[in-house]
Amino acid sequence: MRVLHTADFHAGRLLRGFDRTPEIHEALSEIAALAKSERADVVLISGDLFDTGNPSADAEASVFDFFLRLRDAGIPGVAIAGNHDSAARLDSVAGLLGWVGIQVVAQPTPNPVEMVRHVSTRSGETLTVGALPYLSERRLVKAADLLGGDTGTWRQKYREGMGFFLRRLGEGFRPGSVNMVMAHTTIDGAIPSGSERTIQFDLTNHYTLSGLQLPAGAQYVALGHIHKPQQVSEAPVAAYPGSIIQLDFGEAGEKKQVNLIEVQAGGRPVITPIPLASGRELKTVRADLDAIEQRLEREKAFTGLLKVVVRAPAGTALPGLKDRVLRAAPNTLAVELDAQQEDLATPELKREGLSLMELYERYHRERRGELPGDLRAAFKEADEQAREEEVA
Template identity: 75%
Template sequence: MRVLHTADFHAGRNLRGFDRTPEVHEALTEIAALARSERADAVLVSGDLFDTVNPSAEAEGAVFDFFLRLRDASIPAVVIAGNHDSAARLQGFAGLLGWVGVQLVAQPTTNPLDLIRTVETRGGETLTVGALPFLSERRLVKAADVMGGDVGSWRQKYREGMGFFLRKLAEGFRGGSVNMLMAHATMDGAVPSGSERTMQFDLLNAYTLSPLQLPSGAQYVALGHVHKPQQSSDMPLAHYPGSVIQLDFGEAGEKKQVNLVEVEAGRPARVTAVPLASGRELRTVKVNLDQLEPRLAGLAGFTGLVKVVVRAPSGTAMPGLKDRVLRLVPNTLAVELEALQEDLAQPELRREGLSLPELYEQFWRERRGELPEDLRAAFREADMGAGEEAV
């Protein structure tokens, strides 16, 4: 059996006023073609179809066109809602999407076994998927804050609640079937892309799952939420395929992909990363003000999207800077200023090569003025004593 795993479309993403939806549409068209050319028996989409809970008509059109292309290729799909999706809105589409071969799980029910989805492939094999959509922990966080509770205990309660669902989903796995789990969640140790939005902060502060909580009966765990492609667990095998395009400058340089999972009932899965070519490349360029023109001239011919960070001494007046940058690089989306560190901009404040007493004297001078002689002598004496002990 061949299963194509993808996630994190974020259709409707707007970057610094620039709509990325056409690029997402291009990527989804590429993925649908890959599903056909790679002879996929099914496609798994692990959440965040949309970037907002109220997506534009163009964003909806991009996603629905993807599912229609899969329908035309007779490839079924199983889809879950992510944290960026409106679960209620997606639930309203579930019936219609079912007519084109998409089994959508947007909201958990009181019976976790309602989250089991089964696909009968053209080859006569059965794929059983435990589909767990995003479960929000925000109410727990709010309750902990309001009630003064121990946040650590709430995190443990989240793990226990997720563990309950995961165990129940594992009860739906079947002998003689390929068994997979889908989840839109953060695993311990997940490495973020460094997204400019809140992703990195969320991952550092998020409620997380341990790989030990993943059911051993799952031959593959199809994860979504983290935009950087990565393997999250060996036993069972769990992967994030990542976002389908470089969504913001925090993802600049990342190679995007989908995962092709080859697996038979009762046997280990094999995962192959299939690279994606769609989406404009993002690039961040840092340049000193006095090198602005020659450095940016090197971007001639670059067709991606650019963020330019201009470094200059603090307090430097730079009227018309954005216009200067745009004349050189019209595809610039953002121009930011970064003050040079004073110790680098002013030679008299450089710290490299200074002894500890000299550093201390400079520190005192920068904040209080001239260092009193008695303090200077005391610090030098203490520094000499430390050196003798080291010898």
């Protein structure tokens, strides 16, 4: 059996206001073509199909076009929700996606065995997938309620709660079938991409799992959430394929890929990384204030997107700096001052003493403009609730 594993599309991603969706659409078209040329029997998508819970029409069109391309090639798929996805939104279209051969597991069920999917392939073999969508601590507590567990205990024992779901998913494995697990989570020892994001929407993102908790009967664990491609476990074999393009400047220089897994029932999988060519390359360039033009001249042939970090003496007046950089390098998305000088040269960028709300307002202003009142209220409510739970 040949299984193509991908994850972390983040369709709809804006980088400093620049829409990356066309590049993501191109990458998804490339992956669909690879699935066909590599004779994949099944495609697994381990979460974060979208960058936000309310994606744009173009973002949805990109992902749904990918699914239609798989349908046209006769290749079924299984997808789970990630922490950036709206689980309820994906759940609402699960029935429709099933008509094109994409089985979606967006939310946990009271009986985890119901999250096991069986896929019949063209070769006659069956793939059994224990599909575990992203579960924040708060979602896990809600699931514990459904199961009649002690929510206070579950909140303090995230690993044990996740372990419960993983064990139950393993109970759905079938002899004579290729058995796999999908999960959108962080495994101990996983190396993240450097990220320029300073605010996490999920305040419980620091929870991790041990590789020892993965079901021993799984022949491969298809992971999502970490954007840097890597294998994180040998027994069972578990791997992140990573994001499909360089999503922010923290991922600059990373080579993107999908994983092709060749495996027979009961056998050990063979993983072949397949590089992706789509998406503009990102690069950070550092230059002294008096040598910006000379430094950027060396980047004339670079067709990707730049972040330019300018080193300047403290107290230097910097009128028109961004215009000066853009004249030399029109493909620049961000112009920043050297971190050592930032607080002195631009006091408004100081973060010390700012509240979480103020930091979020700044983040939103940089990415999408002024923060709407309803979103401000929702963020405030979530922040207050998180503080109350932390105190409790």
